[in-house]
Amino acid sequence: MRVEWALRLKGVEYEYIEEDIFNKTPLLLELNPVHKKVPVLIQGEKVILESFIILEYIDETWKQYPILPQDPYDRAMARFWAKVGEEKFLWDTCMAVWTQFEEEKEGYLKQAIESLQKIEEVLIKGKSKFFGGEKIGYLDIALGWISYWLPVWEEVGSMKIVDPILFPSITAWMENIRNHPVIKDKLPPRDKMVAYFQGRKKEIGASMAAARKG
Ligand SMILES: N[C@@H](CCC(=O)N[C@@H](CS)C(=O)NCC(=O)O)C(=O)O
Missing domain, CATH: 1.20.1050.10 (Glutathione S-transferase Yfyf (Class Pi); Chain A, domain 2)
Structure with missing residues (x-):
């Protein structure tokens, strides 16, 4: 979302490719072999990783509507x-x-x-x-x-x-x-988010408790 917000603020056209983080595509694993995470920004031959770094890259590449302070x-x-x-x-x-x-x-x-x-x-x-x-x-x-x-x-x-x-x-x-x-209009539906995070809470909470029992 951070990357999309920044691109939209600057009026840069882009294509959004959805990634299922529970079933990662070979493309994601190839582009981000270190963290295997989204977001990944692809600009021609260039691949930029990590949302904060991508924000800086976007700000330096497209100068309109600066997002970082000037000072x-x-x-x-x-x-x-x-x-x-x-x-x-x-x-x-x-x-x-x-x-x-x-x-x-x-x-x-x-x-x-x-x-x-x-x-x-x-x-x-x-x-x-x-x-x-x-x-x-x-x-x-x-x-x-x-x-x-x-x-x-x-x-x-x-x-x-x-x-x-x-x-x-x-x-x-x-x-x-x-x-x-x-x-x-770039916010995910709330009800889906609640259901998703309820599921994540169960899974992560249980694995954290299990790790503690060790
Ligand atoms: N520090 C990274 C974090 C990215 C991140 O955690 N992405 C999540 C989705 S929002 C992800 O790809 N998760 C996949 C996983 O953890 O395997 C960034 O800011 O870009």
């Missing part, structure tokens, strides 16, 4: 918070959904809420509609999952992270992201 310090900060979102906040959130142990879940939720408080502060300091200012930028794309995927995970995990009273700025931002013309 070097602002760029560094956007990359820093994207990494926090991915490596800390996303991780804690997923673990809270998956774990079958209530005490562990509480620990992950506490950490997730602490990270989100920091992310909320960034938004408050910026005093604008998006992390990227009045327009969607790199950090909005990187954290975009919070606007639509996270509420699904909250439902599947019977938990609440984005309390609108605690996180008024993030709550407003989520609405802005979901209603953005480039994003609005």
Whole structure:
């Protein structure tokens, strides 16, 4: 989704090829032999991997509608918070959904809420509609999952992270992201997502518990 959002923001034409991640095509395994994951951007002979790296490549290749900030310090900060979102906040959130142990879940939720408080502060300091200012930028794309995927995970995990009273700025931002013309009609159907993640929770939760028993 990140890659599609960026290409659409820049008005770059592309072809989308759906990949079944439970039955990967030989093409995916050939193009991304290291991680065997989507997204993969193919431009002529070039193959670009990893969503954040693809976003940077897109921004440097198609100059219209820049998504990374122009100022070097602002760029560094956007990359820093994207990494926090991915490596800390996303991780804690997923673990809270998956774990079958209530005490562990509480620990992950506490950490997730602490990270989100920091992310909320960034938004408050910026005093604008998006992390990227009045327009969607790199950090909005990187954290975009919070606007639509996270509420699904909250439902599947019977938990609440984005309390609108605690996180008024993030709550407003989520609405802005979901209603953005480039994003609005590129969101997967919610009911299918709930069913999919309920299945994943069962599988992953059980294998995590089994690994613990070892
Ligand atoms: N760090 C990678 C993560 C990509 C990723 O996890 N992709 C998932 C789908 S959203 C995938 O291909 N999963 C297949 C698998 O885990 O085998 C990125 O940002 O591009």
